[in-house]
Amino acid sequence: MRIGFIGLGNMGRHMARHLIHAGHLVTVHDARPEAAAEHLALGARWADTPADCAQGAEFLITMLPNPRIVEEVLLRGGAGAALPEGALWIDMSTSTPAAAERVAAEVLDARGVRRLDAPVSGMARGAEAGTLQIFAGGADDDFRIALPVFEALGDPDRVLHVGPLGAGYTVKLMINLLWFSHLVATSEVLAMGVKAGVDLGVLRSSLLASPAASNFLENDIMCVLADGDYDDSFAMALACKDLGLAVDLGRDLGVATELSALVEQIYRRSKAQHGDLAGEMSPVRLYETLAGREFRLPSPAAALDAATVTV
Secondary structure (H helix, E strand, O other): OEEEEEOOOOOHHHHHHHHHHOOOEEEEEOOOHHHHHHHHHOOOEEOOOHHHHHOOOOEEEEOOOOHHHHHHHHHHOOHHHHOOOOOEEEEOOOOOHHHHHHHHHHHHHHHOOEEEEOOEEOHHHHHHHOOEEEEEEOOHHHHHHHHHHHHHHEEEEEEEEEEOOOHHHHHHHHHHHHHHHHHHHHHHHHHHHHHOOOOHHHHHHHHHOOOOOOHHHHHHOHHHHHHOOOOOOOEHHHHHHHHHHHHHHHHHHOOOOHHHHHHHHHHHHHHHHHOOOOEOOOHHHHHHHHHOOOOOOOOHHHHHHHHOOOO
16 A cells, blocks of 8 residues: 555654555655654655655555644645545544544545544554554445554554544543543542552552452553653643543533543643653652652562552
8 A cells, every 4th residue: 555654753653664564655754854764764755745745645644743733734734635536544643523524624525535533542652562552433434445554553453443434533532531530530549548558559459459440550550650650652741632622522512521621630730840741640740749759669579469469
């Protein structure tokens, strides 16, 4: 397949590399030309502009930071107008149905360009390993055509067709919203428990043995508890962007978002305190301050021992 790929950031650079390794003819573009060095070394073609990247492509994949940049690339950058008739635009960004619909109305629909929204989950680690989850919204036929491409980027068992156009964007926003909510709720619980004198490892193992157990508590927070790693592969600025999009969607749909809005406020407070580039788990640090200590298990071995405490 002739694939144009725009957006070689923390995740996109790995995704483009997997497509090259899968044997596709890949043309790449990014606002930072240096980001394409490894791809050019592997045989990819460089495009000076978004329009050049889309020219002649059967598929155009965009992996961009926000809806504004998606529109900038497809409209003012000329990528949408450069796509040939019958091409398929696959937006894998965390964006919104409204942004894609504006692009379609302006340049795609009249020219017979099809589209899928297919955001991903799995963080930079999943992108590097080729094990991303992919949530695709769009026509059945377009999904089937794109499936070999998706399977080169993610875990084939977790490439899901989640509904019509827009459903992929929505599912991804809901996943992020719930994950961020888990982080805030878990951090608050740990802060109260340890400040009340409960050992952190015992508290965590007790929660895992209870109906309150979660994947976040079992797996995701371990990078903080074991290594003090707040995951700077995904920046606070992007986390706050995603939360804002989710809250805006709820408002547009007439769904009350009191809890979600509070989670967004906590994230924005952490961003103000820790910086735009701080890791997405930095709000944990707000609760560590309240508890008067960092949330750390003594060592990986101690973490394992704590997880096996009988409660």
